[in-house]
Amino acid sequence: MTEMLILAVVVLGATFALALLGMLRQGTPTDRILIAQLLGSNGVGLLLLLALLQEQLALLDVALVLAILSVVVVIAFTRRGKEQADA
């Protein structure tokens, strides 16, 4: 079980890295925010797995907060564009 979980964590970590690679490659800022969001949900997944692996249920709270706040950042970013477009 533990070994498989570790494998899962490593795979998810690799996915994360891959997504990030995409982010570094992509041109537009919108794409970057998009991938940032993907990374966020990726991170949430990682936290869940780590919570199991390290037997730290507190990491679920972290996942919760991360989930909420990644939305806040997305909104902050898009609102910026809105303001600029209006101005």
Added chain:
Amino acid sequence: MTLSNSLPALIVASSLLPGLIIFFLREGSHRLRSVLNMFGAILKLVLVAALTWGVFQDDFFETRWQLAPGLELVLHADALSVLFVNLSTLLWLVTTVYAIGYLEHSPHRSRFFGFFSLCVSATVGLALAGNMFTFVLFYELLTLSTYPLVAHKGTPEAVRGARIYLAYTLSGGLVLMLGAIWLQALVGPLEFVEGGLLSQLPDELHGQLTWIFLLLIIGLGVKAALVPLHGWLPQAMVAPAPVSALLHAVAVVKAGAFGIVRVVYDVYGIEFASDLGLLMPLGIAAAVTIVYGSIRALSQDNLKKRLAYSTVSQVSYIALGTAIFGPLGTIGGVAHLVHQGVMKITLFFAAGNYAETLGVHQVSEMNGIGRRMPLTTLAFTVGALGMIGIPPVAGFVSKWYLGSGALEAGVAHWVLPVLIASSALNAAYFLPILQRAWFRPAASSWPQENIPARRFETHASLFLPPLVTAALALLFGLFAGAYWSPVEWAGLIAEREYLR
């Protein structure tokens, strides 16, 4: 708190406190300021008289105040300091009277008299300093308190002159301080002791001691206006006349000369200094300065400048006397400390009177001035004759002792020519002035006649001080043998220095 441990401090405070109060007086409270000034000056005179009497009786006076471990403020009365304190106290009293009259209507008098009092406090502190640290402290304070006096007029020339003065004296102070600190690093806190203490040091330190001596003499030489460190003195002539008088006769220049005497006699000890071979270079520097100053004085048309170069020359007699190994030379040098003071202050008072009363600044404008201002010119004449060394004025006495000292020490072959040359040069630049003043016809009008001649040639507070100091110069010459005369005091000092 007895008199024996408080009197030196009281003497310093007697001018310091009135000075500090004067700063805060309104410009208009002329009377109160004058009263405070005179009160301080007279009080100081009384205290100094008590001190002198005590020292004469071999009483012990010393104030100690620790500023930091190893750095003690020591005010100590010995024969040499009493001599200098007397000189400065006496001449301060006279100068105060003079300055009150001189500055009657000029602005910023509170500032002026405040710093004036501080300046005298610093000088007296310097005179009473019992160790090198205290000496340096008051040496720097003297610089600080004289700067505003030099800059007092506030004209661009005054500010510039003050800046040059400051540049020289602060650098000198720094060098002196370095020397003093180095010395302290070698031997610890060093008190002034008659005969000095350094001779007991091991031989391997002698090299360092020579360097320290050089530093100390350079530091002191700036104020004493030893060539080539004299550059500030002619520049500082922009100061008001009472300041010049004080600077040249009592405070600054004398402080340097006095310091040289202190260092040679009471730090190194004259014999040790002689052993180290330090006296000869000092003597040569003094001799060069004597001749150089006189030569420069010859070509000055500005009266005050001529007097300034004369000071350069005359003060070095003190250094010269110090550099001559032997009691007679010592007596000559030390006595000249006083003699030059009373004579030079007379000359500056007179010059100030000419400028203040008639607007006369140049020698070439002095034709016939003796008839317009006979009393002032009389005083001037006494001072000038004294400078040349004509008996019975005091200057003759000091020169006599210097000459005899040189003979005694076996250095007559170069000292005597210097003395003779200097006297000749003195005559060459003073006698023409006297001749103009007494024997040439006056010009039709004076450059700027400020004070019209009524009963007297000018205000009493202007012409009385030079008369008093001229009288002193005569008295010191005539009664050189009296027990109260500077020469006798100098003898007392010499006796102690050569006791061992």
Added chain:
Amino acid sequence: MPDAATLYGLLGIVLAGLGAHAAIVQRDSIRRLLAINVMGVGVFLVLIATAYFGPNQDPDPIPHALVLTGIVVAVAATALALALLRAFERSDDE
């Protein structure tokens, strides 16, 4: 084979170095601020790495508390810096 604490600790030191270098080299204020924050993360990593004793062992709570304090302080400073930057850019208009 290095353990996690060493790895993250060394990473922290390298990050601190990178941040310090950029903080000195960059001239733009926001970039400097980013650099200083990266430097802070590096230092915090060193602290947390030393508190780590293994995946199933309780760590030392003291560095955790310190880093928590450090994070708040860093945010406060960042906020002040950004406000200063804003005021600076606005003052241009006056």
Added chain:
Amino acid sequence: MLDVISLLLIFSGLAFYLAGTIGVLRMPDTLCRLHAVTKADNLGLGLLASGVLLQLSDPLQMLKLLLIWVLVLAASATGGQLIARHTLDQKPNGDPPEDAR
């Protein structure tokens, strides 16, 4: 047994994550990429979370897990919508030149 189901769920979740990520890397334009991301978020995390859920015993924690999933679901849907709108808004002007590499 529970462990096996749990691991199965987790790894299928991972597969979606991977697919979403590769999608982002390969898709030609922003809107398509957005689509891929939303897939990964919704399904990947959903499966993974349910896998994790099976390992928990405390109902409160389970609730929390559910909340996380719902949150990510809703947020990414809405956020994705915002981004899409934002992208369309910006299209006429093209991308700001400063971001061109």
Added chain:
Amino acid sequence: MKAGALLYLDLIMVILMLVLAIGALHARSLRHAVILFIVFGLVVALAWARLRAPDIALAEAAIGSGLAGALLLAALRDRRPGDDATRRAPVWQSVAVGGLVTALVVLLAWAFLEVQGGRANEPLANIVQATLHESGVSNPVTAVLLNFRAYDTLLELTVLLAALLGVMSLGPQRSPMRAAEPMAAGLIGWLIPLLILAGGYLLWVGAHAPGGAFQAGALLAAAAVLAHLGGRREFQLPGHTRLRLLAVAGCAVFTLVGVSTLLGSGVLLQLPSDWAGGLILLIELFATASIATALFLVYLGGHPPSWNSREVHPDA
């Protein structure tokens, strides 16, 4: 074996952080750099989780990455288009500084490796464990923060207050946002109560599990930021006295607790162990309010109209 396999994850994270850090520090475009920095914060939060530091992971997610990210993005918005953000030191300087920093890094790394040989800090962790029952809380991090090293935390709140006062003195806030379009408004509408709920939960749970005033305050501040971003018309800050009281309340209650212990026992912040739990909760409660206020006001980038007392002389 187990730890060895996890090392792959660690390696991935390390590389990610390095890449992201370098990207955030040297990306050509400033906005690019800021976004990379936010992602960097995310990875850092994961690293904290990986290193068994959930308190810090929470704080990093909420403050370090979340709020700092929002702040930076807002700052980017203030930027004028013409500002040149790519100016940097000449190459020789960069190389010289690089050399110096490298030397320092090598030195530090050497020292750090030296330390890893034999670490001495376990005893203190043990002391914390042994003393935990006297602290009034069961989460060791909270015990350290609010009891063992409460003085640090008091000062930390004060630092936040100082920053707040500084920001407030620099001018008025940014102009408020326009109302959000329905889509965003809907999202914001249900996120805000969730954030408040989560904040309350973290505050409560802090006594025995990771969480506490800072994380809770950050979430509340995030709620307010969201409301602001949504341009909510009904969103009104309290008047100046109340707002100021709110901002200083955390510090003030903390200080007052300190003063009363000082008067009682002669020792600052010596919490009686019977009361410690309650006092810590009290302090955290007010601290949360102040932190939330401070973080939000700071996000506004200047003082809101309700901050100032009525001026006699108008501000220049």
Added chain:
Amino acid sequence: MNESMSLTIILPLLGALLAAAWPRRGVFIGITAVLLSGLAVGWLWFSLLADGPSHQALGGWDPGLGIRLQVDALSILMLSMTALVALAVSVYASHYFTRRSQAERFWPLWLLMIAALNGLFLAGDLFNLYVTLELLSLSAVALTALGGKRAGIAAALRYLMIGLLGSMGYLAGVALLYSAFGTLDMQQVAAQTGDDPVSQAALIVMTAGLLLKSALFPLHFWLPPAHSNAPAPVSAGLSALVVKAGFYLVLRLWTEVFPDTLSTQGVTLVAVLGGGAILWGSWQALQAERLKLLAAYSTVAQLGYLFVALALFMSAPPGVARELLFGALVLMALTHAFAKSSLFLAIGVIQHRAGHDRIAELDGTAQRLPATTFAIALAGVALIGLPPSGAFLGKWRLLYSAISLDQWLLVVVIGIGSLLAAAYVFRVLGHAFGRSALSVQAIHSVHEEWPALLLALTATLLLGFGSAWIWPFLEHMA
């Protein structure tokens, strides 16, 4: 007994909170809080004299787990310096700010700064020092920007960045120390440091960070703009007190935490940098066209003296001379605090009355503002190191040590520095004697002038003639 230690921190903190909550009463709250914390320092004096150096574990937890405050001779002197300077500056500030909005912003931040300073001088915990340092620099930065001018804000921004960089360096060292020694308590750390790589690395980064914060040449570049663009009372606080905090910490770390770690090369480097600071700072001060810039560069130079003294102290062999140098170093730091705060306040008066602080246009100021000019003169005397200031005694000892240790180059540097200092001080005073009377407004209230004068008198007369007790005090209360 030990309450007074906490009170010196808590009272200004409470004052700051009150002033933040009720800005309208700022002046009253501010002056009262400064006064009360000064009284707390006075109380601390009594307990120190009665019980000797002591420390207190805050929260009742043993140091290591908890945080320790400690008081000894050095810290009480620094606290007293802070209390006195803060009081004078506060009185001045209550008249300085003409716009109420500015005044309202000043007081809470000012009190926070004082709380931070007091906390810093009492701290016995390495991490707590980090927090206090940050509190200090954030409040100082906010105060710097208070004027609202573009230059002031730019300077504040730079100041903040530098401060953050410096404290990060410091924190890196703390992290390393904790990882190695498992404690943050200064005494416990001190018991374990040696010449091992950990101690050395920690010492280097911490010192580097603190040198940056205390603006040692060539890391001083941020100081002149910050100190010269802040409002006058703030400049006074920054130059007199805040830069001392960094110096104080370096002193503490070197002498107490890392006594066996410091290498000769490190000491030499700091001595060289200090020498550079003296020359460069003085030279720049001489070139400055504005009074405040002059004063700011003079601070750079004066910090150089302090660091040179520290380096000499570290390299002196144990013995009486070393102890004497330590006292001198403290005395120089104290003198500079009083002199520089006086100078900045006096400049503030001039700036208010003349409308500018350009040196070339100062003619006639002396006539209009005699007390202020006198304050500048006295402060200048202390900056040059002339009698009767405390700096004269300090410099004497400093030169004594330099000569005893055969550091002739330093002797020359100090000498040149003194002359340059004299040059820049008298450049100003020379103008003060100038004739042309400008339209200098008369003083409205004497309160504006006397704080500067009192501070200057403290720097000169009080510290010059009344500081002999410092040496035995430092020795017995260490």
